[in-house]
Amino acid sequence: MASISLRNIGKSFGQTNVINRLGLDIADGEFLTLVGPSGCGKSTLLRIIAGLETPTEGDVLIDGKASIKLRPSERNLAMVFQSYALYPHLSVYDNIAVPMRMRQFTRWQRIPFVRRLVKGTRSVSQDIDEKVKAVSEKLGLSPLLNRKPGELSGGQKQRVALGRAIVRDPVAFLFDEPLSNLDAKLRVHMRSEIIDLQRKLASTFVYVTHDQAEAMTMSDRIAVMMQGDLIQVGTPEDIYLNPQDLRVAEFIGSPKINVLSAMTNQFGQVCLNETPVRFRIADESSTEISIAVRPESLFVCNPSPAAIPGQIKHIEYMGDQAYLYVDIEKQSQRIIIKVLPTQLAGYEIGSAIHVGFDAKDALLFDQDGQRIYATPSPRSVVNA
Amino acid sequence: MSIHRSSSNEAIKHLVLIIGALIVILPFYVMLSYSMKSPREIETNTGGFFGAQAPMIDEYCVKLGKTPEECTTIPIIFNYTEAFKKAPLLRYLFNGVFVTLSIFLIQALISLPAAYALSKLRWLGRDTVFALVLFSLLIPVHAIALPLYIMLAKVGLVNTYAALIVPWTISVFGIFLMRQFFRTVPDDLIDAARLDGMTEYSIVWRVMLPTAIPALLAFAIFSVVAHWNDYFWPRVVITGNRDLFTPPLGLREFKGDADGSAWGPMMATATIIVTPLIVAFLLAQKKFVEGITLTGMK
Numbered sequence: 001m002a003s004i005s006l007r008n009i010g011k012s013f014g015q016t017n018v019i020n021r022l023g024l025d026i027a028d029g030e031f032l033t034l035v036g037p038s039g040c041g042k043s044t045l046l047r048i049i050a051g052l053e054t055p056t057e058g059d060v061l062i063d064g065k066a067s068i069k070l071r072p073s074e075r076n077l078a079m080v081f082q083s084y085a086l087y088p089h090l091s092v093y094d095n096i097a098v099p100m101r102m103r104q105f106t107r108w109q110r111i112p113f114v115r116r117l118v119k120g121t122r123s124v125s126q127d128i129d130e131k132v133k134a135v136s137e138k139l140g141l142s143p144l145l146n147r148k149p150g151e152l153s154g155g156q157k158q159r160v161a162l163g164r165a166i167v168r169d170p171v172a173f174l175f176d177e178p179l180s181n182l183d184a185k186l187r188v189h190m191r192s193e194i195i196d197l198q199r200k201l202a203s204t205f206v207y208v209t210h211d212q213a214e215a216m217t218m219s220d221r222i223a224v225m226m227q228g229d230l231i232q233v234g235t236p237e238d239i240y241l242n243p244q245d246l247r248v249a250e251f252i253g254s255p256k257i258n259v260l261s262a263m264t265n266q267f268g269q270v271c272l273n274e275t276p277v278r279f280r281i282a283d284e285s286s287t288e289i290s291i292a293v294r295p296e297s298l299f300v301c302n303p304s305p306a307a308i309p310g311q312i313k314h315i316e317y318m319g320d321q322a323y324l325y326v327d328i329e330k331q332s333q334r335i336i337i338k339v340l341p342t343q344l345a346g347y348e349i350g351s352a353i354h355v356g357f358d359a360k361d362a363l364l365f366d367q368d369g370q371r372i373y374a375t376p377s378p379r380s381v382v383n384a
Numbered sequence: 385m386s387i388h389r390s391s392s393n394e395a396i397k398h399l400v401l402i403i404g405a406l407i408v409i410l411p412f413y414v415m416l417s418y419s420m421k422s423p424r425e426i427e428t429n430t431g432g433f434f435g436a437q438a439p440m441i442d443e444y445c446v447k448l449g450k451t452p453e454e455c456t457t458i459p460i461i462f463n464y465t466e467a468f469k470k471a472p473l474l475r476y477l478f479n480g481v482f483v484t485l486s487i488f489l490i491q492a493l494i495s496l497p498a499a500y501a502l503s504k505l506r507w508l509g510r511d512t513v514f515a516l517v518l519f520s521l522l523i524p525v526h527a528i529a530l531p532l533y534i535m536l537a538k539v540g541l542v543n544t545y546a547a548l549i550v551p552w553t554i555s556v557f558g559i560f561l562m563r564q565f566f567r568t569v570p571d572d573l574i575d576a577a578r579l580d581g582m583t584e585y586s587i588v589w590r591v592m593l594p595t596a597i598p599a600l601l602a603f604a605i606f607s608v609v610a611h612w613n614d615y616f617w618p619r620v621v622i623t624g625n626r627d628l629f630t631p632p633l634g635l636r637e638f639k640g641d642a643d644g645s646a647w648g649p650m651m652a653t654a655t656i657i658v659t660p661l662i663v664a665f666l667l668a669q670k671k672f673v674e675g676i677t678l679t680g681m682k
């Protein structure tokens with residue numbers, strides 16, 4: 001078990017910067033998820049931790065020890081890949097046993113047949129055998145030990161990959177989108193298996209995914225990456241309720257957060273479609289800002305000067321909830337309102353409605369997407 | 385109408401293929417047929433495919449002073465026994481096996497790590513080296529035969545097994561073929577092996593080799609066929625020492641001197657020489673086709 005610290009890690013491939021000098025401390029026993037859209041450098045960062053890629057600058061500390069010069073095998077980390085990366089020509093048993101054999105056998109013992117001639121092989125072999133059996137028992141792989149990877153389903157393959165990772169007691173586990181190749185149902189199931197595993201092993205997990213739902217449900221902490229930058233690190237609640245960057249707000253949460261473009265006037269009042277809404281920001285000059293409101297924080301309300309008029313374009317009924325897709329004048333983005341199915345009565349496509357939100361639920365971002373804070377007026381409901 | 389046209393299209397396609405196949409098969413047909421006929425039948429072109437197998441008298445045997453009864457035999461038996469008697473064919477076959485297998489093993493030993501480095505490792509100059517490999521593919525053997533011969537002669541290796549084997553041990557074709565195949569092996573698999581504690585050499589032999597068996601087998605067939613059948617190079621570097629003759633060189637023994645060409649035994653020898661290849665191909669046919677399609681050569 002180990003903590004992992006990234007110090008000022010930068011990586012470029014030729015001229016392109018893939019990771020821009022970032023730092024991150026991962027505590028011993030923590031489940032940390034690296035999340036971000038495809039191509040933002042998550043895998044590259046994970047591979048740098050694993051030692052498969054050398055960073056252009058910076059250092060990786062594993063349990064406080066500078067590890068940048070260590071080969072992957074010397075770091076004693078285990079990694080699980082999206083493609084499972086099982087040896088196609090070896091049985092499940094051998095796939096799980098290989099990392100043990102590579103570590104515990106001497107050079108001669110690793111060669112089949114020759115190993116029988118070397119002294120001490122038997123006791124090491126027995127050791128490995130017990131370990132492999134125990135791990136496959138734990139993962140429910142015992143009936144499959146003689147199969148080749150080609151004869152397994154995706155979920156089974158992923159379990160073998162997990163087995164291969166845990167069998168040698170690494171100090172930390174690295175996962176690179178391990179569930180992306182599975183179908184939706186199995187994915188949800190495997191999530192809980194991986195969480196269980198982490199609780200049992202009490203080991204450090206670094207988990208890469210582009211799926212914000214996975215990140216939200218599994219992690220102790222989430223690190224959000226965008227274009228090679230680490231833009232926010234925090235607990236799932238923190239990331240969801242308190243995004244520091246518009247990109248984080250937009251990336252986390254499903255359906256996506258609603259973003260309304262607004263202006264501030266010279267009094268610092270925030271105006272939506274030229275109508276002042278009842279909060280102000282400190283900066284008293286007119287600039288463009290964005291108001292971001294989660295679908296569940298929007299509601300349909302009575303007409304009033306502050307309420308936002310719009311028209312229903314689409315209704316999505318989900319059974320336990322429903323979404324209204326609403327077009328608002330002078331706003332390019334269609335907004336989504338989450339409502340209870342019981343509230344749908346009387347609305348249909350084309351209905352003109354008014355939309356409101358509570359000022360405390362609105363997140364404000366400046367032109368660069370940085371979070372800014374409003375000072376709400378006493379009566380802080382927009383529709384008043 | 386269109387069905388009709390497409391089926392006549394098919395018929396034409398098949399006709400062309402059949403004609404092609406006949407052209408390829410015809411020499412084998414003649415070889416097999418001659419290997420069973422008496423000299424007279426070969427000269428007069430009679431006897432059909434199998435020959436009449438009428439008893440014949442071995443004239444050379446009579447010349448040695450034996451009675452005609454003692455020298456009477458059946459053409460097919462005569463041809464095949466003569467094949468082994470007139471030349472040490474078994475020795476030639478052994479040489480052929482030894483040389484082709486040595487060549488292939490060393491080729492594999494060299495091309496696998498080379499192909500791995502060219503396909504899966506990142507290093508300065510890799511693309512240049514690969515371009516050189518491609519370039520070398522274009523050089524015909526015959527163009528460099530003379531310099532090669534001179535080099536071998538300078539180090540005193542002419543008329544040795546080494547002369548037959550060493551020039552072929554680095555196969556750019558093998559490197560190219562395996563490199564193309566290795567490119568299809570996922571990088572994740574190699575990274576996983578590295579984390580499992582394998583060195584780069586272990587990865588070549590324990591991960592790449594087992595996954596590349598079909599491609600390697602395809603290469604094996606190309607290599608073995610080429611070197612088993614090669615007449616040119618053994619002819620250049622083996623001068624005189626019959627103990628080092630490979631099977632194709634052995635065929636020369638039947639080229640007529642004073643007593644005319646012995647076509648029957650010669651064709652019997654040829655049949656014996658190609659049989660191992662045909663058997664090997666039939667056994668490995670499925671894998672072979674797999675390997676060729678895998679490597680995208682088809």
Ligand SMILES: Nc1ncnc2c1ncn2[C@@H]1O[C@H](COP(=O)(O)OP(=O)(O)O)[C@@H](O)[C@H]1O
Pocket residue numbers: 013018036037038039040041042043044045
């Ligand atoms: N070996 C490489 N050579 C050049 N560019 C690379 C290499 N590996 C990754 N990249 C680039 O780095 C960026 C980040 O890749 P990656 O870390 O795989 O993203 P993610 O895992 O977040 O989808 C991508 O734009 C990708 O094209």
Ligand SMILES: [Mg+2]
Pocket residue numbers: 039042043044176177
């Ligand atoms: Mg990735």
